[in-house]
Amino acid sequence: MAIIERPSTPALAGSGAPAVVTPSQAYGVLKRPVSTTGWRSWVFTVDHKKLGIMYGVVAMFFFLVGGVEALLIRLQLAGPEGTVLSAGLYNEMFTMHATTMVFLFVMPMAAAFANYLVPLQIGARDVAFPRINAFGFWCFLAGGLFLNTSWLLGGAADGGWFMYQPNANALFSPSHGVDFWGLGLQITGIASLTGAINLIVTILNMRAPGMTLMKMPIFTWMILVIQFLLVFAIPVITVALFLLMFQREFGATFFDVSAGADPLLWQHLFWIFGHPEVYILVLPGFGIVSEVLPVFSRKPLFGYRFVVFSGAAIGFVGWGVWAHHMFASGLGPVSVAVFSVATMLIAIPTGVKIVNWTLTMWGGKIWFTTSMLFAIGLVVEFTIGGLSGVTHAVAPSDTQQTDTYYIVAHFHYTIFGGAVLGLFAGFYYWWPKMFGKMLSERLGKWNFWLMIIGMNLTFGPMHIIGLQGQPRRMMNWTEARAGEGFFNLGFWNRVASVGSFVIAIGVAVFLLNVWQTHKKSSKTPKAPLDPWDARSLEWMTASPPKEHNFDAIPTVHALDEFFHRKYEVDHDTGEVRKVATGEEILAAEEAKADKHIHLPSPSYWPIILAFALPLMGYGVIYNRLLIVAGGLVVLLAMFGWALEPSVADDSDYDPPADGGGSNKELATIG
Amino acid sequence: MLGLTAASAAVLAGCAKDAPQDTWQPKGENAQKIHDLQWPVFLVAGIVGVIVMVAVGYAVVRFRDKGQPMPEQSHGKPALEIALTILPALILVGVGIPTVSTIFDLADTSDTECIVNVTGQQWWWEYDYPAQEGCGGISDPIVTSGQLVIPANTNVLLRLTSRDVIHSFWIPALNGKKDTVPGRVHTLRMQANQPGIYAGQCTEFCGLSHANMKMEAVALNPDDFQTWVANQLESYVAPEAGSQAALGEAAFTANCAYCHQVNGLSSTAPDGTVTPVLANPDQFVVSGSAPNLTHLMTRNTFAGATWDLLTDECRDRVWNASPEEFGALYLQGVTAECLNAVDLREWIRNAPAKKPMYASDAQKANSGGKVRGMPALGLNETQIDQIIAYLLERN
Structure with a gap:
């Protein structure tokens, strides 16, 4: 198994001794792939950095897909009685916009950052289970593509991303869209679940010597909290999706009123998953800005412990608030009162974070990079979303607000304002780390201002049109219900539609920025080693990092280890003096380079196993024989996975590796 | 910041006068309770x-980089943190204490003075009034749709359920929303301070024509309400023999009465035996029901309150009426001069073309041969004229 391939030095032992490697016998007949260039080096890779980049690229692709869906929705609603989309297509569009943005953009983009950065932040050479990591990525891609093929095969899901029963059963949603939706999410769920277990084990077991949990970078902390949420939330939606599949495909009656069932069961299952999911979406953004704000304020994160524990508290309380999505569903006053109060509780740890971010900047020496602008934008915009959240934690007012655009405004301020702005802060902050080149700050500022103006133009007016009584999920609105005063629906719907295109231009500027930076003729120089005067371990290695991340596993003495190696603080005067540059620190680390660095070999099997799953999915929908065929591929891939040698043999290489050198793996993989 | 503008605009949204579903203009005591609770929360937020x-x-x-030395590397002040948490x-x-008390207030059913059963289905609402001493006395059950007529200043209790998928009943000026769930009965308090008409809309996504599932609540003063009840219970008046409406009755019986009940409608066989015409919507419609049209022209809307039965001019007169004159205007119902024949004709000619529904043959195949919504009936223009003439007398 892959786990034995990690450096055999126990990470917590604190010795920092070079890894000792005993390659296992190549007892299998199956060889490991060895390509270090070309498409094979990506498709069969188990390197967390390559997988992180692939997660990012695919998630960005789906971001554009979900964005186009959003633009179509806003075009339809720009005027009364919109005719851009038919009623059926409109329902598919808003269902898939939400599904795509939640499951195929924000979650995998967070996985991209987590995959790439967590091992670097904790001073590890890879994750605990590299092949499972690759398997997770391919499951995400396979599930995402499978889900979207429904557009071409009779129509996408049209029941809303919450897929309430009985509206989503076969009688009321007869196309295969909901089947594709359920099975597609089942497959991407495997990615989340395996990823979660992998990262938990990695974070708990593979931290560099000296890095206690309370010396761990805050981003890694937030990722750890999210992975625990995933471990408990994904099984719930998995069960719900299986019930849905059996209901639609095999005549089961889990939600069938005529058979004595209660359709509210689905709502409880969905939201027990769905509410922690909200924190799964937003905590990565919180983690990112909690890294970015201190770096560009030149101060440590204010109240690190409070931020850690408030993150964990959000994670816990997040499990006790799911029914606030159901205040109008007829739960009865006792349940409503309990969930109403619990929902207010969650505002407390969230408020703690806002306070800490503000106080991190307070007294600092603030440097307005694009990344910092996005982070400040998050603090402001998320605050608006959080406060509107308090207004509907008050259950009686929620019965006026739920299922109106006011809610759409609220959760876009939290998810766009919280998650998406955080992710963009992360792009600009870690771009030089990941790709060795800085994105243009000039275009970056255009990117930021267009997105921030666009989001407020788009989602700000939705507060108004929601309080004016425009429900969500309606294919059109009519003049008769629009009103005529300052708050009339017509004007503000138009503003929202214009805003959505401003966001689109902002995203286009980001893509332009990436292209400008990386096109062949680009004159963008190589990024400096430590462009932001950063504080955490991932900056204590080359950019982009070598295949094995660190030449020597660093020994950690403090939170913000890298900063403390660069700076000396005079405890009497509070004066901060620079004592070393990043280059000097890196040179010192390289001098101690481990002689024998072992890395996991690539593997054919993760991608084969993952792509057998949509085959089975098509089987469930079209022809049960395909389930058998897909099942056989799964079985084959599992055996291949189990029986392949744990490392490539010398003779696999062409020309063969020298065989005598102690750094064979480095030569062949690096 | 724009966000700030947006947030304060949201707070100020209560000032607008004109959107009929404005959630900040309560017109009944239940909505008022919600409003009294929410505006201070908005203010504090x-x-x-x-x-x-x-x-x-x-x-x-203040703390932008002006070349100042590296700031002190302070890690936080626990006392400040704890204060800012408390x-x-x-x-x-x-906020929590008044919230909890309002939740229980709004769930109370002990002061009910009038009961109406509300049933949601794709994509319209049915209201049935059980015979009761409440509501000022209703001697026989009444079944209607489109507009919920209630006595003003009376604590009405709606008993909500659904015949197919989950819908949600919402008249913002009178109360918050409550889902209607098949297999369950939920209660919702309704009270209007003044006679008038209050707009609402289904707010739980319910499929293809969710946007076209609207409703209106009509509050009448108790005397007017009794007039309305008496009108609803009036027995059937057959059209004058040989009139356009009489031809319409035959066309209605042949084409519409399979699903739409008109109480008192009967057919006479060649041998003279008279049999009542009973609608059997459960044989043709997935949700098993279609609007009862006995007194269609006492309502102002049709097809899930999506279109008005009144011309724009007549509609405006009703909607803009003062509370004192509203009742009389409303009880006039739809007269020939005020009939919005344009939308009604289009609807009878080809309903699914006007409102998205699952009613084509191919779509019916997915639901055991039953329609969801109203199918196109293939009527010719003469038949449509006759049916409209007939319906115009259903007042």
């Missing part, structure tokens, strides 16, 4: 928002 934004704004201006907790206690 707004103030907190402004404080945060001013603090962030001040910090980024403060919001106290605010939330202040």
Whole structure:
């Protein structure tokens, strides 16, 4: 198994001794792939950095897909009685916009950052289970593509991303869209679940010597909290999706009123998953800005412990608030009162974070990079979303607000304002780390201002049109219900539609920025080693990092280890003096380079196993024989996975590796 | 910041006069309770928002990099942290207590004076009034749709359920919304302070024509309400023999009465035997029901309250009427001069073309041969004229 391939030095032992490697016998007949260039080096890779980049690229692709869906929705609603989309297509569009943005953009983009950065932040050479990591990525891609093929095969899901029963059963949603939706999410769920277990084990077991949990970078902390949420939330939606599949495909009656069932069961299952999911979406953004704000304020994160524990508290309380999505569903006053109060509780740890971010900047020496602008934008915009959240934690007012655009405004301020702005802060902050080149700050500022103006133009007016009584999920609105005063629906719907295109231009500027930076003729120089005067371990290695991340596993003495190696603080005067540059620190680390660095070999099997799953999915929908065929591929891939040698043999290489050198793996993989 | 503008605009949204579903203009005591609870919360949230934004704004201006030395590397002040954790907790206690008490107030059913059963289905609402001593006395059950007529200043209790998928009943001026769930009965208080008409809409996504599932609540003063009840219970008046409406009756019986009940309608066989015409919507419609059209022209809307039965001019007169004159205007119903024949003709000619529904043959195949919504009946223009003439007398 892959786990034995990690450096055999126990990470917590604190010795920092070079890894000792005993390659296992190549007892299998199956060889490991060895390509270090070309498409094979990506498709069969188990390197967390390559997988992180692939997660990012695919998630960005789906971001554009979900964005186009959003633009179509806003075009339809720009005027009364919109005719851009038919009623059926409109329902598919808003269902898939939400599904795509939640499951195929924000979650995998967070996985991209987590995959790439967590091992670097904790001073590890890879994750605990590299092949499972690759398997997770391919499951995400396979599930995402499978889900979207429904557009071409009779129509996408049209029941809303919450897929309430009985509206989503076969009688009321007869196309295969909901089947594709359920099975597609089942497959991407495997990615989340395996990823979660992998990262938990990695974070708990593979931290560099000296890095206690309370010396761990805050981003890694937030990722750890999210992975625990995933471990408990994904099984719930998995069960719900299986019930849905059996209901639609095999005549089961889990939600069938005529058979004595209660359709509210689905709502409880969905939201027990769905509410922690909200924190799964937003905590990565919180983690990112909690890294970015201190770096560009030149101060440590204010109240690190409070931020850690408030993150964990959000994670816990997040499990006790799911029914606030159901205040109008007829739960009865006792349940409503309990969930109403619990929902207010969650505002407390969230408020703690806002306070800490503000106080991190307070007294600092603030440097307005694009990344910092996005982070400040998050603090402001998320605050608006959080406060509107308090207004509907008050259950009686929620019965006026739920299922109106006011809610759409609220959760876009939290998810766009919280998650998406955080992710963009992360792009600009870690771009030089990941790709060795800085994105243009000039275009970056255009990117930021267009997105921030666009989001407020788009989602700000939705507060108004929601309080004016425009429900969500309606294919059109009519003049008769629009009103005529300052708050009339017509004007503000138009503003929202214009805003959505401003966001689109902002995203286009980001893509332009990436292209400008990386096109062949680009004159963008190589990024400096430590462009932001950063504080955490991932900056204590080359950019982009070598295949094995660190030449020597660093020994950690403090939170913000890298900063403390660069700076000396005079405890009497509070004066901060620079004592070393990043280059000097890196040179010192390289001098101690481990002689024998072992890395996991690539593997054919993760991608084969993952792509057998949509085959089975098509089987469930079209022809049960395909389930058998897909099942056989799964079985084959599992055996291949189990029986392949744990490392490539010398003779696999062409020309063969020298065989005598102690750094064979480095030569062949690096 | 734009966000700030948006947030304060949201707080100010209550000032608007004109959107009929404005959630900030309560017209009944239940909605008033919600409003009394929510505006202080909006106010406090707004103030907190402004404080945060001013603090962030001040910090980024005051502490921008002006070449000052590296700041002190302080890791936080626990006392300040704890204070800033307790403060919001106290605010939330202040919000939580009235919230809980309002939740229980709004769930109370002990003061009910009138009961109406409300049933949602794709994509319209049915209201049935059980015979009761409440509501000022209703001697026989009444079944209607489109507009919920209630006595003003009376505690009406709606008993909500659904015949197919989950819908949600919402008249913002009178109360918050409540889902209607098949297999369950939920209750919702309704009370209007004044006679008038109050707009509402289904707010739980219910499939293809969710946007076209609207409703209106009509409050009449108790005397007018009794007039309305008596009108609903009037027995069937057959059209004058040989009239356009009489031909319409035959066309209606042949084409519409399979699903749409008109109480009192009967057919006479060649041998003279008279049999009542009973609709059997459960044989043709997935949700098993279609609107009862006995007194269609006492309502102002049709097809899930999506279109008005009144011309724009007549509609405006009803909607803009003062509370004193509203009842009389409403009880006039739809007269020939006020009939919006344009939309009604289009609807009878080809309903699914006007409102998206699952009613084509191919779509019916997915639901055991039953329609969801109203199918195109293939009537010719003469038949449509006759049916409209007939319906115009259903008042």
